[in-house]
Amino acid sequence: MADLREEFNTLKLERIIGFNGSVVGGLKMHPDRKHLIYPLGCNIIIEDISKDCSQRILSKHTDEVTCLAISKSGKYLATGQVTHMGFKATIIIWDYARGEPIHNLPLLHKVKVEALTFSCDDRYLISLGGQDDGSVVVWDTITGEAICGSQAQVKSAGNTYCVCASNSKADIFVTGGENTLRVWQLDVENRKIRPTDVNLGGLKRIVKCIEMVDDQDPPYFFCGTTTGDILVVNMDSQRLQFVVPEKNKFSLGVTALAFVRISERDEHLNRDGTKTCLPTFEFLAGAGDGELGEYKIKMSVQANKVKATMVHKQNAKPWKDTSFKNKCNSITSIALRGGGHQFFVGSGHSQIYRFNYAEFKCELTKTCHSKQVNDAVFPFGTSELIVTCQDEEIRIWQLSTGKEIRRHVVSNLTCNAVCITRDGSSIYSAWADGKIRAFGFDPKTSNIVDKCVINEAHNKGVTAIACTSDGRCIISGGGEGQVRIWSVQENYDSRGKKVYRGVLVETMKEHKGSVSAIKVRDNDKECTSASTDGTCIIWDLEKKVRSQIVFANTLFQCVGYGADACHIVTCGTDRKIGYWETFDGSLIRELDGSLAGAINALDTSPDGKYFVTGGEEKLLKVWRYDEGEVTDVGIGHSAAITKVRICPNQKYIISVGQDGAILVWKFPNY
Amino acid sequence: MSLLDEGTIYNLIAVEEQKRQKPPRYNSKFKDTVRNESTSNRNEHKTMGQAKVPVPTTDNYLKKHSKEPVLPNKSDFKYGDEDHKKPALPAREEKPLMGLKTTKNFITNNAVQNITSVPKRPEKKYVDTRNGDAHNLIPSGLEPIYVQKKEFGEVPTYLQKRKDEMIQAQEEYNQYVSEYMRRGAMQKLTEDERKAILDGLKTNWEDIHDQYQGLSVVTDTAPKKHRKERMESQMKQLERDIEIFEKHKIIYISN
Structure with a gap:
């Protein structure tokens, strides 16, 4: 990558819209209270929240980052990743200030690093392997060498999911998982770690998160379980003390815990005259169903026994994002800013919320795609808005602010492609259930509303869609290889309301493999479809017949018109970019588009002088059309690029990836 | 679409x-x-009314015309100046009282009076606009009145009077002080008096000295010792006094 930077100009990255919410505890606040750290695919993003939201990207991992830890002092940042089956996963310790890796730790964990934590004096890093590995390793942060390691759990227990270091002692840490909860004592001289199992009695729990509060008196640590309760364990005696709440457990488990403060302490006089201190812990707890609440865990004496009760803060109800109606938007991380006056909450649906602790007021600060972004389009003639589609959502973004402004959800289905009519009144979308759904806009609220559905448009799912400039004609491509032409007709129903209907005009059966892209020529008389069977067909839309066909030994992924629609440009899995004559379908030129992987996306600039490509290489390349040379390279994607677009006024390039990120680049000026 | x-x-x-x-x-x-x-109006509705509303009495029934507005009584019209109006002139046919008739010739009398009267001095006026708006000059302050006064520029009499009073008071005070000083001043010893005192002191000293010389040589007892010491101290005191009187020629006695 270093030589790429020297060889070509790098594109200026304007903004990244992305956050991987599925990483447990992935959203972290740096101790300087100014920077938010979160993973996105195989990158780590450090965002300055104090003023201009500038982002720093740390990219050294080769696959998705699975865990993230910051040392107490904020000097170090440790990240672990997942890798392919049978290989060993990397852990990197970064120097936070410079943003450079200090140590690439030797590969010890198989496949996945499950969790990471720093000891309270930054001296050691404790890492936990995934389910294929099941070991816990203690590393020296200064030398970057492993001190010792051990199996994380006894053989009868299940996987271990989380690790948390003590806040007061550097040589103690806790691991928790399926029916296992262990306190480990590190013996550096003998290079040994010795576990003590916490006796849970008859309880069987799967611990998903641990919050350490052992710097307070009495020293406790709190474990959130999938059952939906919190285990309170005394660190001194290593015994389970309380299980809260007894009833009304958190639904779908406690997924995130954050200790805020001890609000009050009750002195209790024992029988023998000694005094015990009964504190009340204030906690933020997030559940798997997306509920977040401020809870008080209060210790009190009832009938000569110390009991713990867990109650929600008075005069308030747990918060839940109401925009997710039937979905669980699990809370995966809670990042306290400083003492906890403000905190950030990351959810499984890749949303980041900012809360004010005192008023418990929520503000949605960031929404991102949580899954692969399948398509992205600009409305005709404007660079202000982007329409993207993900798994089951269509979203509209404002480019200038990077904010999501509209969203439409069709549950449990996948949207493969979208297109917008020129007048902007309709969005046609291609869905994996074989339907074409057309959406309109509410005249008052501009919300996305259903317009019409073409059922059974393709029997193996609709994979590509395009429409003519008047918006009356839809050309769709399916997984089975057919290209169909539909006309949208409008009628009035018995109540005088406008209804739309898609009528099949023509079915063109030429492709053998699924159609990956369709492009309509500007004059609406011709369109091109690219297919994974290695053909690219130019169709005559007036006669509804094939006019030209091109063959190549590749799976074509994308196609575009170039040179005033005299050429078509194709790209595919053979890493080649081909220029073809539309007149006779002959190959004019072939370029090596990438060194590493398939080229998934291509878009030609409005002035016809440039085109951009992106693919598995994770690089965005800007090419001169006539010369066929790369002028600029954009580095920043953390997963394969699925779509690239140049905005209509040629100011920005946007690229979307498999990790759900939307990257906005500045178009180079020449 | x-x-x-x-x-x-x-x-x-x-x-x-x-x-x-x-x-x-x-x-x-x-x-x-x-x-x-x-x-x-808050207090009016402070309570919810009387605790027990009194029952209306039987004599307080609704009477005829009781709800009509009560008008003030009618009164005769009078001019406002009727009480200080002059009596009306006598009519032409009216006979004078007792047949009296004056012989005074009012016409000549008035003419003579006017001819002989000193003409009225015109009022002093000043005009401040070209339209001729005239105003009295005297109260305007434009005419120099005070400069024309007889006593203009002199010290006012009240100041003179006050000054004289002050001088007199000062003199009286001085006199009083000197009198007081004279009365309370220290007396000066005359030469004769001084001499007499000096002689007296000396004789006293000689008396004591004689006694002292006549004392026994041995002072063995306490009384003897006391007596000798007393005499010595008396003589010493007298010697000091004599020295003072001889040294100073003029001696004042404080009172």
Whole structure:
């Protein structure tokens, strides 16, 4: 990558819209209270929240980052990743200030690093392997060498999911998982770690998160379980003390815990005259169903026994994002800013919320795609808005602010492609259930509303869609290889309301493999479809017949018109970019588009002088059309690029990836 | 496809939202009235009425015309100046009282009076605009009145009088002080008196000295010792006094 930077100009990255919410505890606040750290695919993003939201990207991992830890002092940042089956996963310790890796730790964990934590004096890093590995390793942060390691759990227990270091002692840490909860004592001289199992009695729990509060008196640590309760364990005696709440457990488990403060302490006089201190812990707890609440865990004496009760803060109800109606938007991380006056909450649906602790007021600060972004389009003639589609959502973004402004959800289905009519009144979308759904806009609220559905448009799912400039004609491509032409007709129903209907005009059966892209020529008389069977067909839309066909030994992924629609440009899995004559379908030129992987996306600039490509290489390349040379390279994607677009006024390039990120680049000026 | 009844994606392009200027807050002109009424009439409705409402008496039934407005009594019309009006002139046919008739020739009398009278001096006026608006000169302060006064520039008499009083008071005070000093001043010893005192002292000293010389040589007892010491101290005191009197020729005695 270093030589790429020297060889070509790098594109200026304007903004990244992305956050991987599925990483447990992935959203972290740096101790300087100014920077938010979160993973996105195989990158780590450090965002300055104090003023201009500038982002720093740390990219050294080769696959998705699975865990993230910051040392107490904020000097170090440790990240672990997942890798392919049978290989060993990397852990990197970064120097936070410079943003450079200090140590690439030797590969010890198989496949996945499950969790990471720093000891309270930054001296050691404790890492936990995934389910294929099941070991816990203690590393020296200064030398970057492993001190010792051990199996994380006894053989009868299940996987271990989380690790948390003590806040007061550097040589103690806790691991928790399926029916296992262990306190480990590190013996550096003998290079040994010795576990003590916490006796849970008859309880069987799967611990998903641990919050350490052992710097307070009495020293406790709190474990959130999938059952939906919190285990309170005394660190001194290593015994389970309380299980809260007894009833009304958190639904779908406690997924995130954050200790805020001890609000009050009750002195209790024992029988023998000694005094015990009964504190009340204030906690933020997030559940798997997306509920977040401020809870008080209060210790009190009832009938000569110390009991713990867990109650929600008075005069308030747990918060839940109401925009997710039937979905669980699990809370995966809670990042306290400083003492906890403000905190950030990351959810499984890749949303980041900012809360004010005192008023418990929520503000949605960031929404991102949580899954692969399948398509992205600009409305005709404007660079202000982007329409993207993900798994089951269509979203509209404002480019200038990077904010999501509209969203439409069709549950449990996948949207493969979208297109917008020129007048902007309709969005046609291609869905994996074989339907074409057309959406309109509410005249008052501009919300996305259903317009019409073409059922059974393709029997193996609709994979590509395009429409003519008047918006009356839809050309769709399916997984089975057919290209169909539909006309949208409008009628009035018995109540005088406008209804739309898609009528099949023509079915063109030429492709053998699924159609990956369709492009309509500007004059609406011709369109091109690219297919994974290695053909690219130019169709005559007036006669509804094939006019030209091109063959190549590749799976074509994308196609575009170039040179005033005299050429078509194709790209595919053979890493080649081909220029073809539309007149006779002959190959004019072939370029090596990438060194590493398939080229998934291509878009030609409005002035016809440039085109951009992106693919598995994770690089965005800007090419001169006539010369066929790369002028600029954009580095920043953390997963394969699925779509690239140049905005209509040629100011920005946007690229979307498999990790759900939307990257906005500045178009180079020449 | 009519776009009027259909929204488009372009509606979502954020137009810079102009903040509506807030009109100034409405202030009712009845605000004060309402406030006063609400505070002043509050006590009337403080309770929910009397605890037991008295039953209307039987003699207090509704009477005829009792609900009509009561008008003031009618009174005759009078001019306001009737009490200080002069009596009306006598009529032409009216006979004078007792047949008296004056012989005074009013015409000549008036003429003579006017001819002989000193003409009235014209009032002093000044005109300040070209339209000729005239104003009295005297109260305007434009005429130099005070400069023309007889005593202008002199020290006013009251000041002179005050000055004289002050000088007199000072003199009286001085006199009093000197008198007081004279009365309370120290007496000076005359030469004769001094001499007499000096001689007296010396004789005293000689007396004691004689006694002292006559004392026994041995002072063995305490009384003897005391006596000798007393005499020595007396003589010493006298010697000191004599020395003072001889040294100073002029001696004052303080009172």
